[in-house]
Amino acid sequence: MLPKDNFYNLILEHRLPLNRKDKSVKEFLKSYYSRYIKEYKNALKRTEDCALREECYKLLNDKTTTLEELCSDILKVFDYYDSADMLGLYNHFDEMMEKISALLVTRNIGTVGHETYKNYYRIRAGEEHFNRIDLFHIPLNKREFIKSYRYSIPGYPCLYLSSGVEMCWFECGMPKEFSYAGFFLESSDNNKVNIIDFTIEPVDLVSSVSIHYINHPEKAELIDEFLAKYIILFPLRVACSLEVINRDVPFIEEYIFPQQLLLWVRSNNIYDGIAYRTCSSIEHAREWNYINLVMPAKTIVDGYCRHLNRLFTVTEPVKVEISNIIRNRDGKLRTLEKTLMIFETEYYNGHSMYPCREIISLSKTFLNLCSMLKSNNYSNANAIYQTLDTLNLMSNILCDNKETIKSKALAKAKELDYRLDEDILIKRFDEMIWSFEETIKPIIFEFWNFAIRIRTDFPCNYNSREHVLQ
Template identity: 30%
Template sequence: MKLTEFFNDDFFSLPRTQGPKEDYKTFVNRVLNEFLKKIDNVENFEDVPFNKFLLNERQNFLVNQLKSTISIYYDGKPAQALKEIKPALDSNIKDFEDFLNVREFEPSSNFFRIRIHKHNYPLKSENFFHIPFDLRGKIKTQRFSIPGFPSLYLGNSAYVCWEELNRPNLNDFQIVRLKSTKHLKVIDLAPPKGDNIEPYEYYKYLMIWPIVFACSVRVRNYDDFFKPEYIIPQLLLQWVREDNRIDGISYQTTHINFTESLSEGEFLNIVLPVKENKTKGLCAVLESKFQMTEATSVQLNQCSTHGIIGGGGAFQYNNDKIKKIELIKGIPTDYNISVFGGLEDVLSKMECNKITKP
């Protein structure tokens, strides 16, 4: 069996949803145990040489540490839970980059960020960066977050940003484009995508799949204050925060059911925790890594002489990361002629400037 064929099993499709009668802890333990059985049944991969004993040993250790970490967190000991997960992460990466996929975004890479705003006066650009240090109290708990600690959340497309906010009305948000000015190094938890992927990339993904899975469980109750689905991703971000070689984490959105969706492409979120601790303002380290456009929106562009964003037309801008999106069940839409492709087309023509401090 080839490793690429091994991953064709629906078991590896993410994100995952808990069963109706399972609590989070029971669900995660069940899936991780099933993962170990699948690994144990592998005798060889035709396209990747590996040591079966070493593979089983590492995966068993990683799975047991993840289970133990969740149990300790449930016992009201989050600091001890972080200590528990560290050896598992360290033991599985040797020289840090062996198994965790450290992805590098080149300077001038484009990212997007949206904010809910129901008025036609453009928000100032600083409102689209991370929450300032002096407004820590406004930081909400998210999948990848550190309580009370600001982070910058970005998407690799306007569409992903929209999905992350649970599809707000098109007239109720504004959007900016951020352009990186320096190299960004992130731990990439997304599965390998694209043509001509080397088999070893799938092997690296296999080695961290238990972590990726634990970070990709859909939230059952969004109204709950405590969301157990956030335990592992939040601890992982704290671990990343302590390593100055890494800027953040990129991960596949959990708002799209890729098993059933006709969407095609790479739908990434990026989280970048601040690199300093201040009492006021923005992180100077993150500021130095980006420039940003002014804000725009669907309505503002409908009022503009630059053109109307409505879909159905051809735009010069091309987001080569996304081919199709499924806005309506069973009806795929070419991304670059969608309303989101239109927004990106407009933003691509807008100048990026230095981040304005609030």
Template identity: 30%
Template structure:
């Protein structure tokens, strides 16, 4: 075992032993404080954890250029300052200056020496949902909103008013959660696949990140990946805070995520952002991918759809459980096996009573149906 492998295991154990620092999403609702102050406390706590628990190990075990010390700690401090300065200027009524600080800060903090984007190989399944409105949907209705309807685009965590984006989920389940758990039969779904490799900024919960590098990353690179995660964890903290009051017109919890989206819009090398839902109880899921994705349009038109996104994705004709039962409702219902085979490792717990096999739920059923539908280009 190399020194880097040993150091990775040492850092990983410290991260796991201090799960409270990495627990997401944080709930601002229980705080009576000023939002910038609340976020500063989160960032300060993380910086202190890194300084007290990890910094000495990294200084000792990693030979940085010119024997520099505190290299990773200084990057974390710099990113913390960028985030807090961005908030200060935004609160001062200077959103342009706030965006300038944020964008330039990310360039300086990351792009020079840390690769913080990741690549999704072509052929990954995504899901898109839309509530029933009494009409039959076409494929284009399950893509991003038409440019001519941009006035309908409101503010959300990763949504800039008036700016269309394509929002997707890893599963039909996370789509259902994002719509506030409506009647499932009233949701229409399409399955989408990326036709080529796509680059994204990936915001991961720590457990998912550690599982990913254990399963997917060669042992010689695990150390590099965990350092990268630790460096940009302040951005993860700032982007995953639950909304204190959903009725408010101004939601400060959206400032940093929207700045990050704007950064992606202006970066031709990055296609989108992967991020956890603040509505999903991830502890209730077993081996079920349930992250959200946002892919902002990269072209601007008077009407129609983004040429870049149309070239990236193909999708199925939309359907719903209600529509499928109208079209195919035999006396003896078939057994649905997601993807043509049982996946017993996938389980979900919703009611608080017991875990269920995902393929036996309505989520598994609609994904099985969509898995057998043809993909087409818009």
């Protein structure tokens, strides 16, 4: 159980990503920042339930002006952008970041430690069998293919990675065919990598801070400062973490601020990139807890960044077809189809009980989705994945509440014929649910998270690692 504190509550109540709905980005941020500052000031009123030290509260009180100035400076970025004053925008952004640079949470990755930030993947959609250089960043001489992304400089190469293949697949629009490779950060104490870290989650922060206070009381001041960094710079993360309302338009308003931030990183010799969490609208993607990493090219020779090449070794790419993940499990689908036929025979011969029809519908929907995946006959992979998630949840609900459902089934059966023997009804119901639990539900569960089968069905050879450019 997490300890109680005003600022712990503030941290836990403000989670990312955020949806601006029908407001412009600037309007949304202005309203959000106003509320955040108000809640911040209210949290400064220390009570008996507060777990944080008085010294921490004093530090946060002293940082109030810094928080207000940061929120104001972020909103001014949009003023400069709207007035097309690019020189003013560049100078203002640089001044803003210089003021808060000491508060940035960074990871200075060397030989030992920070293992979570060293192993990544990258994919490239398409039917071709790509090689290592195809999965590296887009070369400068093909800059016309560099699209607008959350963290990107339009027309300028960046390397986008994720610590999970599944997350790469989501971020790339869930393509039907692609190649992927493992990227391994070869940092050392003589060649350290410095990244801005936007990956800390609210629950993890509160939990770790409370534990560190207990285990390391001699470092209480450093813990206070770390907590203050997160709280004060949270508005910066907000500006970078808005869900995209419409991806099918040439200009994406939610990308204005994070793109400016990466431009600043590109022109700054201190930082190599930004680590961040996904802003995917798919809840399950956020639950994976993967890290995304973006690193702009800085030392380009013959189209490719020599600095990024030195930092990473890359495995031989592996070709993946999503349809084969389903095809590899045809035997289990045939088992489900046979079980479904038994349910249908029962139902159409008039001997069914509630929820036989619901089980039939659930199973048919699942088989139709698998058929679409197997034949590549779909255009919205997001909808397929979300529907499979719903079917899995409904299967769990059905089994978790079988006793309640049994009572309803008996009542409905007796409505049709009060002379029916209750023992026979109970036996029939138990047999139906047992069949569903033992056969249908496990198969739906296995297919539900089919994205995680990518690495098991199409493993890459980790011993094949080498630098892209020799």
